[in-house]
Amino acid sequence: MALIQTLRFIAEHPLNKGSPGKALFGFIKWQIGSRLVPGPTVMNWVNGSRVIVRRGETGLTGNLYCGLHEFWEMAYVLHAVSSEDLFVDVGANVGSYTVLACAAKGAKGICFEPVPATYKRLLDNISLNSLIGRVEALNVGLAESSGELAFTSEENCTNHVVPSELGGGGLKTVRVPVTTLDEALEGRLPSVMKIDVEGFELPVIRGSRATLSNPTLHSVIMELNDSGARYGFSEREIVEAMIHHGFLPYVYEPFSRELKPIEGKNSYSGNTLFVRNLQAVKEIISKAPPFTIRDMRI
Secondary structure (H helix, E strand, C coil), X not given: CHHHHHHHHHHHCCCCCCCHHHHHHHHHHHXXXXXXXCCCEEEECHHHXXXXXXXXXXXXXXXXXXXXXXXXXXXXXXXXXXXXXXXXXXXXXXXXXXXXXXXXXXXXXXXXXXCHHHHHHHHHHHHHCCCECCEEEECCEECCCCEEEEEECCCHHHCCECCHHHXXXXXXEEEXXXXXXXXXXXXXXXXXXXXXXXXXXXXXXXXXXXXXXXXXXXXXXXXXXCHHHHHCCCHHHHHHHHHHCCCEEEEEECCCCEEEECCCCCCCCCXXXXXXXXXXXXXXXXXXXXXXXXXXXX
């Protein structure tokens, strides 16, 4: 079932619709090649950026198969971020969004990845793109207050905070220091943020009140996939918290560069885009230079 879902995702991806057979052949080629010659591969990406791809790294192999794994949100970053911006990546994993914002678009960045092994791979991608000095990578988690929390450590791009009442639940875990986003930023003001914390969004939001209240921040891309239930959080609470800070949910159409309002979270994608100061953001994305991916100029 998982394989069928993956193949359908690849074939129906917006950047593959014109040549799904070629995309599926690329998937088969990677599956065979990465087994015959195991080890990391460097993939050339957008605007001269590069990433190190390893077999089983879902967050990056999706880009290998589709160009931009999370097409709508990644394209938004490529249109909404400029070299004058500070981009904050919460739950950076191995750095897809950080590379897009900071290597492909030239922004400064601050990224957070709590799991030590994943953090090392994040540093590899930062170094590969000569981003040392432009990007600050922190091996900490974010929460409502400072302290320490247990995280799963071998769940690839779905590592998450372990609810205290569950212990490890049979999964391998690691204890990691956590802080608040407001404390970590120390007054620095991002323009765009991405938050992907596998259901732990509400505590992160509660520790980001000053950052979210600052008008410099105009866009937040947030993964909302019902994982908050493991902590007793509803996604309605998360959406309401963002609305309280002046952000409204939208979907982005990269080919037309349109922002379309929606009610609640984005039910089509696993991510929801929250935007504030809509007219100013529309002007930013309308003036952004196009990028080229899969021989498409977007």
